Amino acid sequence: MKDKTEKDQAGAIDRITLPLFVPGDRPERFAKAMAAGADAVIVDLEDAVAPDAKERARAGLAEALAPVTGTVPVLVRINARGTPWHAGDLAACAGLPLAGLVLPKAESGADCVAVREETGLSVVALVESARGLRNAEEIAMASRRLAFGSIDFAADLGIAHERDVLLPARFALAMAARLAGQAAPIDGVTTALREEDVIADDCRHAVAMGFGGKLIIHPAQIEAARKGCAPSQGECDWARRVLSAVEGGAAAIAVDGAMVDAPVIARARRILERAAATV
Structure with a gap:
């Protein structure tokens, strides 16, 4: 039964194209997020939750997810290793019916292995630092799927968050995923919320770079992102x-x-296959 559960989790993660973030301390938004049209929801315990609200968000997670479990695959973005909240996040998520966990600031294969062994859940490794990119192949081998935290990555290196500047990083992540036999990585967020042409064009660029989806931060982005990810x-x-x-x-x-x-x-x-995944 455990092997089947892990296989189901992995399969769900492989098929994700447009996962939508929802703040973990706003449980009243969970049902709306599930119904927004994304193909997965990421409940965020990290950047979207202030430090003084993190324990409350974590403590109420199981109760808040119970009414909406089974609608679309649900992942939780936990806090990074080395933060005061990481261990508590792992303990809270270990018994939940999740498709997997999103690990921010992933910088080594050991980071991913530790999370998977502690929780029994598949790991989406969010690469968002120079060290993470350097170890991208190792991280890919130890996780189920890669995602690109492009804004944090640019901040870590002190570089512009622009396409031409980030070309080497995106290429390296696509290569790492391919070498690990993973599904194509998920690209970072587009900050424009309602500029449909910008969102769709960002998605077309990501697909051209070998990515298989886009992290979504607002329901208003979903349809434009779907059009951009879909082949013509x-x-x-x-x-x-x-x-x-x-x-x-x-x-x-x-x-x-x-x-x-x-x-x-x-x-x-x-x-x-891409057309079928973005219907």
Whole structure:
């Protein structure tokens, strides 16, 4: 039974595309967050909760989650290792029916292993520091999935939070996830709440960099993010033409005047998988 539960948790995490944060000390918002249209909810005990409210949020977590459990996968972002609240967060989450835990400031594989062994829950490792990026492959091997805390990462390095500056970091995380055999990592938040074009464009950039989703901080971002993560109709049509053309089993053929072989076929399949995941 334990093995099946862990497998179910891992599968749920692999399929997440748009997880929505909700403050852990605002239980009255939990049901609304579950119904907002995101494909997972992250109850946040870290940045969204003031230090003097953390113990109260943690203590009320089980009761607050009970009425909404089972609607969408629920994760909890605990406080980082080395903080005064970390051990208490682990103890409070260990018995809850969660899909997993989000570990902020993940900087080593040992960080992830310790959380998983203490709670029995799968770990999404949030990489948001220079040390975390340096150890990204090790962290990926020890966690279920990677996520990018791009704003904290930029602050840690004292660099601009801009696409061209962050290209090496995003590429490194996509590589680390691939080497670990993980689902594609989840990209960091977009701070614009209602600028749909900005949100969608950020998501398109993340997908182009090899990411498989986006952290969402407000329900108003969900639809624009979904559009940005989804392949275009033209991409889907092309992918269907490719897969239809290879049904006969030919090793190499031409579609739309271009050669199609195994790598192109694999890309076509990924496009349709992404379309299905962002419906």
